[in-house]
Amino acid sequence: MTCCWHRSVCWIALRERGRAMNYAKALQAVEQLMMETVESEVEVLRDASRHILAAGGKRMRPRMTLLAYEAVGGTDMDAVLPVAAAVELVHTATLVHDDINDHGLMRRGRQTINAIWGRTFALLTGDFLFTKVYTLMAPYGDLNVIFAQMTSELVEGETLQAAAAKEGKLNREIYARIIAKKTASLFAGAAKLGAKLGNGTPQQVEALYQYGFHLGLAFQIVDDILDLIADSQRLGKTAGLDLAQGKGFAVAVAGNGHGTTVAVAEEPTEDAGAALKRKLLEGNYIQEGRQQARQLAALAKQQLESLPPSAARDELARLTEAAVDREY
Structure with a gap:
């Protein structure tokens, strides 16, 4: 399984060959476990779930869970696989629901569930993916508290975003x-879960939480920039829809604390996104966003200094570089 989503980084190229194989096999096992977990007698739920899972993705969150586990000394990869899979299923469920809200037709280079099966089945598939998380996390006791907190914050973040976009009042704050809430909480939780399960010290757990939090912020800023400058084919989804809805870094900065110049349309169009894109490209927002993302990624990387040297720590460091240098 290869997943080189930036030309300078291959996610499974760890320095120690034996460890690399262990990590690669763990990632493959996560993929298999997710496919098995979404098995259902209701064919549309099974098929729709497998459709989006088979489309792949960067798998940032399960990677962080696996690597954080290893970075604090965890060795039994089988013990962490369900947690890594659960984290990715939560993320995937939010993507399904996002595509309903955004009227998205493409995701990861494929038609969305919404486009193929319709809004009702897409909504139910997203719900189905969320429920499967309970199955995976049932044996993990107190770790479910961390999981509940991060998913709660995720929903709060999505709600804040929808409200700000609808009212046309998105600004920096x-x-x-x-x-x-919507991105950094899940990154931070993914890393913290791995660290806790690997029996990391309180200091190590906190360091990895902060690592994930800052990396999540950087990752989202870059995502928003790419929505502004990348083409749909490269992104694997329709570019500009976030702009049409009054979302994203550039829109927030352009608001300058006074609200944006556009409120979300009930059914956003690419034309609306293109018009706002032209306006935003006149500013210095791309450069500012890239700089902020690099600073946040650097802060994430600094958190790793408290961890013992290891191949897993090195790979976590490389994630910070790839997250901000990516082109899609």
Whole structure:
């Protein structure tokens, strides 16, 4: 399984060959476990779930869970696989629901569940994916508290974003709250879960939580920039829809604390996104966003200094570089 989503980084190329194989096999096992977990007698739920899972993705969150587990000394990869799979299923469920809200037709280079099966079945598939998380996490006791907290924050972030976009009042402060909750919380939780399961010290657990949090912020800013400058084919989804809905870093910065110039349309169009894109490209928002993302990624990388040297720590460091240098 290869997953080189940036030309300078191959996610499974760890320095120690034996460890690399262990990590690669763990990632493959996560994929298999997710496919098995979404088995259902109701064919549409099974097929729709497998459709989006088979489309792949960067798998940032399960990678962080696996690597955090290893970075604090965890050795039994079988013990962490369900947690890594659960984290990715939560993320996948939110994507399914996002595509309903955004009227998205393409995701990861494929038609969305919404486009193929319709809004009702897409909504139910997203719900189905969420419920499967309980199956995976049932044996993990107190770790479910961490899981519940991060998913609660994720929903809060999505709600804040929808409200700000609808009212046309997105600014820097609101944007910071949104991405902290909707993206950084899941990154931070993914890393913390791995560290806790690997019996990391309190200091190590906190360091990895902060690592994930800052990396999540950086990752989302870059995502928003790419929605502004990348083409749909490269992104694997329709570019510009976030802009049409008054979302994203550039829109927030352009608001300058006074609200944006556009409120979300009930059915956003690419034309609306293109018009806002032209306006935003006149500013310095791309450069500012890239710089902020690099600073946040650097802060994430600094958190790793408290961990003992290991191939897993090195790979976590490389994630910070790839997250901000990516082109899709």
